[in-house]
Amino acid sequence: xxxxxxxxxxxxxxxxxxxxxxxxxxxxxxxxxxxxxxxxxxxxxxxxxxxxxxxxxxxxxxxxxxxxxxxxxxxxxxxxxxxxxxxxxxxxxxxxxxxxxxxxxxxxxxxxxxxxxxxxxxxxxxxxxxxxxxxxxxxxxxxxxxxxxxxxxxxxxxxxxxxxxxxxxxxxxxxxxxxxxxxxxxxxxxxxxxxxxxxxxxxxxxxxxxxxxxxxxxxxxxxxxxxxxxxxxxxxxxxxxxxxxxxxxxxxxxxxxxxxxxxxxxxxxxxxxxxxxxxxxxxxxxxxxxxxxxxxxxxxxxxxxxxxxxxxxxxxxxxxxxxxxxxxxxxxxxxxxxxxxxxxxxxxxxxxxxxx
Amino acid sequence: xxxxxxxxxxxxxxxxxxxxxxxxxxxxxxxxxxxxxxxxxxxxxxxxxxxxxxxxxxxxxxxxxxxxxxxxxxxxxxxxxxxxxxxxxxxxxxxxxxxxxxxxxxxxxxxxxxxxxxxxxxxxxxxxxxxxxxxxxxxxxxxxxxxxxxxxxxxxxxxxxxxxxxxxxxxxxxxxxxxxxxxxxxxxxxxxxxxxxxxxxxxxxxxxxxxxxxxxxxxxxxxxxxxxxxxxxxxxxxxxxxxxxxxxxxxxxxxxxxxxxxxxxxxxxxxxxxxxxxxxxxxxxxxxxxxxxxxxxx
Numbered sequence: 001x002x003x004x005x006x007x008x009x010x011x012x013x014x015x016x017x018x019x020x021x022x023x024x025x026x027x028x029x030x031x032x033x034x035x036x037x038x039x040x041x042x043x044x045x046x047x048x049x050x051x052x053x054x055x056x057x058x059x060x061x062x063x064x065x066x067x068x069x070x071x072x073x074x075x076x077x078x079x080x081x082x083x084x085x086x087x088x089x090x091x092x093x094x095x096x097x098x099x100x101x102x103x104x105x106x107x108x109x110x111x112x113x114x115x116x117x118x119x120x121x122x123x124x125x126x127x128x129x130x131x132x133x134x135x136x137x138x139x140x141x142x143x144x145x146x147x148x149x150x151x152x153x154x155x156x157x158x159x160x161x162x163x164x165x166x167x168x169x170x171x172x173x174x175x176x177x178x179x180x181x182x183x184x185x186x187x188x189x190x191x192x193x194x195x196x197x198x199x200x201x202x203x204x205x206x207x208x209x210x211x212x213x214x215x216x217x218x219x220x221x222x223x224x225x226x227x228x229x230x231x232x233x234x235x236x237x238x239x240x241x242x243x244x245x246x247x248x249x250x251x252x253x254x255x256x257x258x259x260x261x262x263x264x265x266x267x268x269x270x271x272x273x274x275x276x277x278x279x280x281x282x283x284x285x286x287x288x289x290x291x292x293x294x295x296x297x298x299x300x301x302x303x304x305x306x307x308x309x310x311x312x313x314x315x316x317x318x319x320x321x322x323x324x325x326x327x328x329x330x331x332x333x334x335x336x337x338x339x340x341x342x343x344x345x346x347x348x349x350x351x352x353x354x355x356x
Numbered sequence: 357x358x359x360x361x362x363x364x365x366x367x368x369x370x371x372x373x374x375x376x377x378x379x380x381x382x383x384x385x386x387x388x389x390x391x392x393x394x395x396x397x398x399x400x401x402x403x404x405x406x407x408x409x410x411x412x413x414x415x416x417x418x419x420x421x422x423x424x425x426x427x428x429x430x431x432x433x434x435x436x437x438x439x440x441x442x443x444x445x446x447x448x449x450x451x452x453x454x455x456x457x458x459x460x461x462x463x464x465x466x467x468x469x470x471x472x473x474x475x476x477x478x479x480x481x482x483x484x485x486x487x488x489x490x491x492x493x494x495x496x497x498x499x500x501x502x503x504x505x506x507x508x509x510x511x512x513x514x515x516x517x518x519x520x521x522x523x524x525x526x527x528x529x530x531x532x533x534x535x536x537x538x539x540x541x542x543x544x545x546x547x548x549x550x551x552x553x554x555x556x557x558x559x560x561x562x563x564x565x566x567x568x569x570x571x572x573x574x575x576x577x578x579x580x581x582x583x584x585x586x587x588x589x590x591x592x593x594x595x596x597x598x599x600x601x602x603x604x605x606x607x608x609x610x611x612x613x614x615x616x617x618x619x620x621x622x623x624x625x626x627x628x629x630x631x632x633x634x635x636x637x638x639x640x641x642x643x644x645x646x647x648x649x650x651x652x653x654x
Contacts, residue, residue, distance in 0.1 A: 003458050007451060008444070089442035093495070096407055097459035098432035098502065100425070354410045356400075 001099055001107040012077060013115050020123050023065070027130040030058060038133035045137045050144035059134065060146060062127035066159035069123060070167035071196040073116045078175020079188035081112060082351070086183040091355065105351050109344060113172050120168040128160045135160070139252035139322055150252040152325050154204035161329040166336030171196045173343035180350050203332070209256045211331045214318040217248050221260070221315050222305055223298065229279065231270075239280065241271040246315045252322030263312025271313075278304040360385035360506055360538040361406055365415035368401050375401040376562045379415070383540065383555065385506070388532055390549030390570075391542040392632055393559035399542040400439060402559065403510045406540070407436045420505055432462060435504030439511050441495035445484030449477050452494060453501075460502045468501035489520030496524065500531045506538045513548060525552045546629045556628070558635045565635040570628060577631050580608045580621040591618075598634045609634045 006013075034055065038045050049055045082105075085091040095101050135151045149156045158164065174195060179188040219225065221244050231241035243260035262268045279301070320328065361383040368376045376398040383389050393399050404410040405417050408425020417423075422430045443452060449472060457463045472479065475493050477486070483494060492512055499507055509528070513521040529552055532539055543549055549556065556573060558565040566573065577597070584606045587596045594612040601607075609626070616623050626634075 001459065004455055007447065007454075088445065089438065089440060090444050092409065092436070092438035093442050093444070093498070094455075094459070095409065095425075096431065096434070096436035096438070096499075097456070098428050098461055099459050100428055100431065103428075356404055356409055 001104060002111065004094070005108050005111045009112060009115075016073075016119050017115075020119050020126075023061075024122060024126040027058065027062075027126040030054060031126075031130040034130065035133050038137065042137070042140075043142075045133065046142040046144040046147045049134075050147060056146055059131060062131060063156065063159045066120070066124055066127055066164045067200065069120045069164060070171040070200070071193050073120070073168050074171025074175040074196050075189045075192045077112055077116055078172040079179040079192045080185040081108060081176050081179060082347075083179030083183055083185040083188045086180075086355065087185060101351050102348060105348060109173075109176065109347070113169065113340075116168050116172045117165050120164045121162075124159070124161065124164040131160070139250075141251040150254070150322060152252060152254040152320060152322055152328070154208075154254075157204070157208070157325075157328075158200065161326065162333045163329050163336075166333035166340075167196075167200065169340040170199070170336040170343070173340040173347070177343045177346050177350075180347055208328065208332060209254070209318075209320060211328055211335070212320070212324055214256050214320050215249070217317045217319070218261070219246065219248065219315050219317070220305075220309050221246055221313065223301055225315075226305070231276070239276055241276045241279075242269075243267070243271065244315060246317065248315075248317040249319050250322055253319045254322075255317060255319040257316075257318045259316050261314055261316050267316075272311075275304075275308065278307065359383060359418070360387065360389075360420065361540065362418045363402075363405075363415065364417075366402075366405065366412055366417050367414035368398075368405060368410060369413040374413075374562055376405070379559075379564050381557065381564060381567060383538070383557070385420070385538045386536065387538060387555040387569075388529075388553045389538075389540045389555040389557060390553030391540060391557045391559060392544065392546060392549055393542075394636060395544055397559045398562040399544075399559055400510055401562075403436075403508050403540065403542055407434055407508055432460060432502070433505045435499035435502050435507040437492075437495045437499045437507070437509040437512050440515060441488075441492040441512060443483040443486075443491050443494055446482060448480050448482050449486075449494060450479040452483060452498060453479075456498045456501055462503040464501045464503050467503075468497055471497045471501070487520075488515050489517070489524065492516060492520070492524055493527070496528065496531075500535070500537075503535070504537070506540070507532075509539065509541045511542050511544070513543065521548070522551070528552060546632045549632075550628045556632070558632055560636050560638075565638065566631075573631060574626060574628065576613055577609065577611050577626050577634075578616060579624045579626055579630070580606075580610060580616065581624070582606060582618075582621040585620075598638055 034049070037048060041048060082091070085094070094104060131151075134147050135156070138147060138150050151157060151160050158167070171192065175188065175192040178191050178195075179185065182188045182191070225246040225248065227245050227247050229241055229244045231239045231243075233239035245258045248255065248258070259267045260271065359382050361381065363379050363381040366376060366379040366381075367374060379398075379402065391399050391402065401410065405412055406419050406424055408423070408430075419430070420433050422433070424434070425431060444455075447455070453465075453468050453472065456468065457465060471493075475490070475497075477490060477494065483491060486494065492515075496509075496512065499509070512528075513524050516524060525548060528539070528541075531537070539553075541549070541552060554570055555568070556570050557567045582605070584601055584604055587599050587606070587608055590596065590608075590610070591612075591614075593614050594610045594616070597609040597611060599606065599608045609630070
């Protein structure tokens with residue numbers, strides 16, 4: 001059975017592993033230079049490499065490949081694994097050799113699944129190692145061009161560490177299960193692609209931030225931590241302000257919410273009108289009735305912040321500290337491995353039942 | 357001696373439709389069994405139940421004394437050539453031989469080689485490029501070289517031209533003679549069965565209509581032609597399978613174990629085809645409604 005699985009699967013495995021090894025070699029060659037450059041000039045590192053086209057390309061390529069790998073493997077390795085046998089009727093040939101269906105499925109799933117996880121694992125290892133100087137520089141507050149997202153941020157997080165392995169295992173098992181359910185390769189490929197991409201999108205939006213209870217911080221809004229305010233309406237004619245944003249934690253932290261709360265501890269719909277008047281004072285009309293917002297002086301601003309604090313307004317920030325990167329990685333990976341196991345269990349159950 | 361195939365009240369339902377109902381069968385081992393019936397009669401369902409691809413909705417089925425597909429040992433005893441003889445289009449003939457050798461402990465490599473050489477199949481050729489007849493032969497080789505005790509073939513020749521059909525069946529018969537296999541072969545053509553089998557099962561409308569040794573069946577079925585009379589007036593041991601009447605004459609197809617003594621009848625022998633067709637045409641419940649059916653026909 002091992003031989004048959006290999007015989008049916010060798011071309012796809014060789015192509016993918018050749019690609020992964022090529023990328024790993026490219027990363028190994030350029031990665032040591034990158035590391036050297038980082039140690040030579042730790043402070044100006046990102047500013048230096050931002051003009052290097054090779055580094056930029058490899059950085060983005062690493063992200064793109066690791067985000068694409070689970071859905072591609074799920075759709076093109078997982079979905080046809082059994083669906084193609086059912087379509088061609090060859091399951092009736094192989095299930096009537098002297099080997100039980102469970103054993104047949106076990107060997108097929110184990111070999112292909114392990115190959116899939118190894119391929120993404122290797123790719124993630126290469127990309128994570130190559131990017132580590134960049135990630136460290138970003139975590140220290142540097143930022144330049146594409147190198148401006150800490151590794152806990154959604155765009156980078158899924159392309160680092162062990163989560164790509166978890167996503168791949170899940171996508172592969174999902175592909176197999178959908179293929180087994182639909183018994184058609186093409187719809188199974190389409191559905192697997194759609195579901196995996198949906199899950200990849202939903203995870204950072206709704207789930208990841210809560211895998212560990214985020215840190216909640218309530219702080220006064222001051223000149224030193226104030227980073228901006230947001231609202232709607234034209235800035236020249238009395239905008240409606242909705243809230244402030246402040247800086248909290250370290251540069252590598254992942255801020256989930258940054259909200260202004262009032263004395264009752266709830267997020268107000270809008271801030272009182274005096275806040276806008278204080279922070280965005282109108283200047284005398286210029287020309288035909290147009291007004292212009294003038295930046296308030298620091299002394300004026302201090303007064304505004306004091307008044308804000310007296311009125312009971314504070315800022316509530318929830319975030320995941322950068323130090324939780326690995327804790328979150330392991331949890332998310334474990335979650336997807338569990339899902340993959342459940343889907344695998346379904347496949348074993350289904351394959352033992354009627355399938356003509 | 358264990359029965360080759362033994363079914364008791366076997367039934368299979370797909371959602372709401374019964375594909376096989378109340379099937380009770382004993383197929384002795386060492387026979388070549390022809391399973392005939394019109395398309396959709398439940399032949400494939402019965403065979404799929406026998407190899408364990410399907411599980412029964414009701415009743416039981418035993419193959420060579422064991423539950424179908426209950427384990428590797430049971431699978432090793434039963435060879436199966438599925439409908440349309442599926443093979444892996446991307447694998448070569450040699451790959452298929454290797455597949456057989458790897459997945460079957462009792463694989464007979466010498467037998468497989470001999471057959472492939474005799475058939476003139478190119479080992480390097482992909483199975484997807486073979487003709488229908490060659491593909492069927494390849495599937496049969498896999499089934500035979502596995503050295504099963506029972507070989508089940510589900511319409512193996514239905515997609516073959518008459519010449520390839522004849523060669524395939526001849527080849528099968530040679531293998532049976534060499535290996536003392538029990539064979540169950542389904543077909544919707546009586547001629548295939550006539551050529552290859554010595555035991556017959558007729559399946560119509562998901563029910564077994566008749567089942568038995570072909571020579572015995574031919575010896576106990578007769579066509580009676582004579583003056584018109586009501587079939588109900590026949591002796592109790594003569595069962596009417598089909599009846600047709602003109603104004604003056606009746607033609608009856610009957611089954612009886614005893615001799616036919618009534619001198620009014622002209623008795624003639626049946627061909628296998630006559631016999632099968634009579635059972636296929638027979639409404640499932642003819643014996644209960646003999647009278648009214650006749651009235652309607654008149």
